[in-house]
Amino acid sequence: MSSRHEGRTASSEIFENRSDCEDESKVCSKAMKGKKLWKRVRCQLVEYHSLPGYLRDNEYILGHYRSEWPLKQVILSIFTIHNETLNVWTHLIGFFLFLSLTIYTAMRVPEVVDLRSFQHLPDFLRRADLHNIRWHVLELLSNCLPERFSPTNQTSECVLCAVKEGAANLIAPLMFQPITRWPFFAFLGGAMFCLLSSSICHLLSCHSERLSYIMLRLDYAGIAALISTSFYPPVYYSFMCNPFFCRLYLGFITIFGIATIIFSLLPVFQNPEYRTFRASLFFGMGVSGAAPILHKLILYSDQPEALQTTVYEIVMGAFYGIGALIYATRIPERWKPGRFDIAGQSHQLFHVLVVAGAYTHYHTGLVYLKWRDLKGC
Incomplete structure (x- = not known):
């Protein structure tokens, strides 16, 4: 009897252990399913009212937001549809465009023939x-x-x-003696930095508040770098024969750009209510270039290249100015909130106009190079 009792006890223990393992496996499977479900739910697009405060920037874009996704999913979202997709790609395509232009221009730079007499x-x-x-x-x-x-x-x-x-x-x-190219390549570098930093900012800012803060600072620095370096070719090549004014204008725009970058590091600069002020600050940097342009027209009124480059610069300024105005007024989404969540919103239009303005300025730089290469001072 005792042996039978012991056998029953052992079998019951084995059965209980097996049931415990099955229960544990069920718990584990439920936990895994719960994690997968939470991950899937967490990586869903949300509405504006569900966003944390630091991601609330444009109340007229009502949906298709990414909110605090894991970094891997944030990076992979570059290939998915959300309200930042076109913001990322408009400037990313612009970056590759200017990278190609930089390589093309560098390959076409002629060798300097130092034969002045x-x-x-x-x-x-x-x-x-x-x-x-x-x-x-x-x-x-x-x-x-x-x-x-x-x-x-x-x-x-x-x-x-x-x-x-x-x-x-x-x-x-x-x-024929080609002049130095560094101001032109400084502009190309500033354009590439601005476009790439903007793309990275729009892609990664939804991950966390800290990363959003860093990315926005990088984006503002890129805008200031583009505006500052855009002045280098016209100022240098217009006043290369007048060193005083060349240093004066270059120094002024460089200091203005650095001051803008420093000011943009302040946390208050990020708040949505300062949107108009941000646009006005960058617009003011652009308007400050009117002085050297007018000065150039006075000095070289008899040179057709001076008028041609001025026309290009006016077109470039119009692209930048209209883009800043659209960005500040949030047109057209303010007219029909929710209609332009995916495509057609103000920030996307602003990006397209920035690329168009920078590309126009690239052709302006080519005119300056040809002018100074052939005619010198």
Whole structure:
């Protein structure tokens, strides 16, 4: 009897242990399902009224917000649809555009030929490809001479033109000395920094309040860097022959940019009620460039390049100014709240206009480079 009792006791213990394990596995599976469910619920898009205070920036965008997602899901959300998707991609595409322009411009920078006088002419002629130039002149002559080489005035003029063109091809490098490119590349660097920092800010700011604070500071610094460096090419190339005004204008805009960055580090600068003030501050930086532009027009009123670059700069300023106005007034979402949550909101329009203005300024810089390369001071 005792052996039977012991056997029953052992089997009952085994059964109880097995049931305990099954209960534990059920609890574990429920916990896993609970975690997955919480993760899924946590990474759902929410409405404006469900946001923490630091993410409430535009009350006219009513839905499709990401709120305090895990960092991995935040990064992967670059490929999903939410109300920041186009804010990320408009400036990210702009960044790759300017990266391509920078590489393209760097590859096309000609070598500096330091031949300011004809004292280097013998050495240059020894290095010149006279064989190709000779054949170029002969080809021009064969196109302008008649079949029987009849000596006419038209033939003589054509021969003279051919000789002049051949000589121009030979002498042109002597008169061509590219100027320094650092102001132009400073602008390209400022544009890339602004566009990339803006994309990163819109992508990561929803993770946490601390990361949002850091990203917004980076975004404001990028805007100030773009505005400041945009002045470097026009100021430097307009006043490269007037060092005093060149240093004066460059120093002023640099100090203004640094002051704006320092001011943007203040926590109060981030509050939504300072939206108009933020836009006004950056707009004021842009307007301050009117002084060197007017000064340039006075100095070089007889130069067509001065007028051409001014037209480009007015168009660039219009893009930036309209963008800042749209950003500050929150048009068009203020007219129909909720309609522009995904596409068409003011911040997206602002981004597109910033890229358009920077691209216009890129062409302005090309005009400055060609002008100063060929004419110098």
